[in-house]
Amino acid sequence: METKRFSYSAFLRGPSKILPSLDNSDVILERRDDEDLILMRAERFEAGTASLRIAARALAIVARRNVGLAEEVLAEELPWVTWLPDAERSECVRELLDHLIAGADTGELLPFGRALASWRSTAVVWSDPQLARELQGPFPGDGPEVPPPTSES
Known part of the structure; x- marks a missing residue:
């Protein structure tokens, strides 16, 4: 489907010029x-919402019956999932599916989007073995003391 872009101010000035675009985009x-x-x-x-709900539930059924296939x-679809360790990969799949199903059912997809971004960032960290080791600790002490900020007058 085509998407057309207009400035918000153009819409406010003349909605009747923009609304006909909704016939095919x-x-x-x-x-x-x-x-x-x-x-x-x-x-x-409504068609998009219903389609998402059906697809999310179908994928959840696949995941319950065959976790490996769901992964x-x-x-x-998300090639970065392969950077996650096996245990985290399963957790990622489960969490993303849970958020997707809840979002498809309620129409609130922001938690899914946040979880997706969070898992993507986690996978990127795991893709760098040295960084992953460093972030797993142990961490030496509390770090250096940071002086309080000075006010500029």
């Missing part, structure tokens, strides 16, 4: 000082 309203907004027809939104499927 979704619309992104770009804002300067805040997150962009997306306009779409309710039917497309393989996620590793295909």
Whole structure:
């Protein structure tokens, strides 16, 4: 599906010029000082939500019956999963699926997005063996004392 972009101010000045675009595309309203907004027809939104819910539940069923297959499927879509140690890979798959299913059911996908970003960062750390060793500790003491900031007048 095509996505068209318009400035938010153009929408405010003349919504009747932008709304017909929704017949065959979704619309992104770009804002300067805040997150962009997306306009779409309710039917497309509901179809996307229903599709996500079905796909998430189907993947969860696969994961319950065959964890290895679920890991393989996620590793295909998220290649960085292969950098995780085996135990963490299973935990990652379980946690991402839990968030995906809950998000598909409620429409709240931000926790899934946050978990995805967090696991991606964890995988990147594991991809560097030296960094992974350093971050596992032990950590020597509390580190050097940091002087309090000075106020500039």
